[in-house]
Amino acid sequence: MFIYTVQPGDSLFVIGTNFGIAVDQIRLANGLAETNLVPGQALLIPLFTYTVQPGDSFYSIARQAFVSSESLQRANRSVTPGNMRPGMKLTIPDIPKKPITGLGYYTLRNPQLDRELINNFAPYTTYLAFFEYHFSSDGSLSDLNDPPAVQTAWRRRVPPLMTVTNLTETGFSPSLAHQVLNQPEARNNLIENIFATISRKGYAGVNIDFEQIMEEDRDLFSGFLRRLKNRLQPAGYVLTVAVPPKTNENIAWLKGYDYGGIGSASDLMFIMAYDWHHGASEPGPVAPIDEVRQTIQFALTKVPKQKIILGFPLYGYNWTLPYQPGTVSPGIANQDAVQLAMKHQAPIQYDKRYESPFFEYTDEQGKKHIVWFEDARSIGKKMQLMREFDLDGGGVWQLTLSFPQGPWLLTKFFRVRRV
Incomplete structure (x- = not known):
């Protein structure tokens, strides 16, 4: 399996076509009731073969699959950084459990x-x-x-x-x-x-x-x-x-x-x-x-x-902005956070320093919010x-x-x- 980060213009159909997987499989693995994806959303793709996308490298693919670049290259000896092309199939190596x-x-x-x-x-x-x-x-x-x-x-x-x-x-x-x-x-x-x-x-x-x-x-x-x-x-x-x-x-x-x-x-x-x-x-x-x-x-x-x-x-938390000391913000389940971002079509950002996702949105009363959660x-x-x-x-x-x-x-x- 690997994690795909939704890009602007993506849809479940496009992602499924690019990676050769049925849309229903993506929905099931990610608990998706709706299909209106947002940029930055992390989708788990339950495949053990990765189809190279434009801009990919061994490093970026390995990060998505939680394996090392070295093990990914060993599992795909016929592919080198110099000859990697979009559409190529790479085997995602298993790791000892x-x-x-x-x-x-x-x-x-x-x-x-x-x-x-x-x-x-x-x-x-x-x-x-x-x-x-x-x-x-x-x-x-x-x-x-x-x-x-x-x-x-x-x-x-x-x-x-x-x-x-x-x-x-x-x-x-x-x-x-x-x-x-x-x-x-x-x-x-x-x-x-x-x-x-x-x-x-x-x-x-x-x-x-x-x-x-x-x-x-x-x-x-x-x-x-x-x-x-x-x-x-x-x-x-x-x-x-x-x-x-x-x-x-x-x-x-x-x-x-x-x-x-x-x-x-x-x-x-x-x-x-x-x-x-x-x-x-x-x-x-x-x-x-x-x-x-x-x-x-x-x-x-x-x-x-x-x-x-x-x-x-x-879980994560949903803060109202601007933050007011003394207020208590509600917790939110990780899956509910994703659904909230989809509802408001709020792009999800990922802070690599903290290895944590977050997004901002404006609610129906015009109040701004920021949500930090886990994905x-x-x-x-x-x-x-x-x-x-x-x-x-x-x-x-x-x-x-x-x-x-x-x-x-x-x-x-x-x-x-x-x-």
């Missing part, structure tokens, strides 16, 4: 929909982390109508994890986490309640997603995880922990997370490598490639690569980082956000482990 652990977050909806979507996602993930259980200041847990989802996951050989979070009605609460971590009785109650819920509901383990941990609670949080691990491990239960992305130890609002301590206490550490820009920030790329790379490099100084799961966002190009670059650093796995927030190109990219680079 790296085995990985996949962890997908899934927000439960209703039993019927949950069964359907879990069946769809099962081939592409090792664990499913069901969102979400809440805890109170005394360490008690909320309940969740999850038995149908848990049973479906096990039937599809995808061990389910319960996700426990400090999310409240007003957002993630560092004060709630502080209360529980600083009260031994509440802390022990929470550990016992997690263990009891795993046992009663039939989970394979737990995913801990405590966000905005205070610096003063850094050691208490790591200690809580060690005690939780000691409670779970004899029964064979898995402990995974979600952490924000850190590029160094000097970021004030992230000092509550001791990568080394968390990594040693957990079976897997899921790095939420996104939200460098978010709904409450100024506009910008959600997961810029340099910051993702620096986060991986820093994590590897603290945690064995066999424990690191790199998280990808299946097949940007996600593919992050998957290449996973291979480069030989990380144990990857995961997404979250699976109910549509991204039709995802399975194609995943199966190009990786083979998902089954437990």
Whole structure:
């Protein structure tokens, strides 16, 4: 497969004719309900033969196919840079599939929909982390109508994890986490309640997603995880922990997370490598490639690569311009972002520095917007980082956000482990 960037004047018919592929195949691979393409749109073309286009080079084709120029030339020895002509057919070389652990977050909806979507996602993930259980200041847990989802996951050989979070009605609460971590009785109650819920509901383990941990609670949080691990491990239960992305130890609002301590206490550490820009920030790329790379490099100084799961966002944000500090902009699924660009016929630009797409448009009320999101190009670059650093796995927030190109990219680079 390769990624084709739509050019001015292109149509699905023209692209299909140029590459020798049926229009319906392009629509299916890219989840297209409409056909009004926009310049800059990234289309995944599910072919293993590439038809040379005017202006192509080995470098440009290799970048589109996520392979090296050298491997592309080795696979097509009869073609040289000097004799390459439009219309020539090039074989896209396969790459060895790296085995990985996949962890997908899934927000439960209703039993019927949950069964359907879990069946769809099962081939592409090792664990499913069901969102979400809440805890109170005394360490008690909320309940969740999850038995149908848990049973479906096990039937599809995808061990389910319960996700426990400090999310409240007003957002993630560092004060709630502080209360529980600083009260031994509440802390022990929470550990016992997690263990009891795993046992009663039939989970394979737990995913801990405590966000905005205070610096003063850094050691208490790591200690809580060690005690939780000691409670779970004899029964064979898995402990995974979600952490924000850190590029160094000097970021004030992230000092509550001791990568080394968390990594040693957990079976897997899921790095939420996104939200460098978010709904409450100024506009910008959600997961810029340099910051993702620096986060991986820093994590590897603290945690064995066999424990690191790199998280990808299946979303972006839609900011109203001019940006007003204090406003909160809505999130938008990657596929919805593409459809929004198509609706407004807004050309999609791609920032190669950040390896991130974005576009601007004017809405029906005359307000200007800018949308930064992720597409097949940007996600593919992050998957290449996973291979480069030989990380144990990857995961997404979250699976109910549509991204039709995802399975194609995943199966190009990786083979998902089954437990």
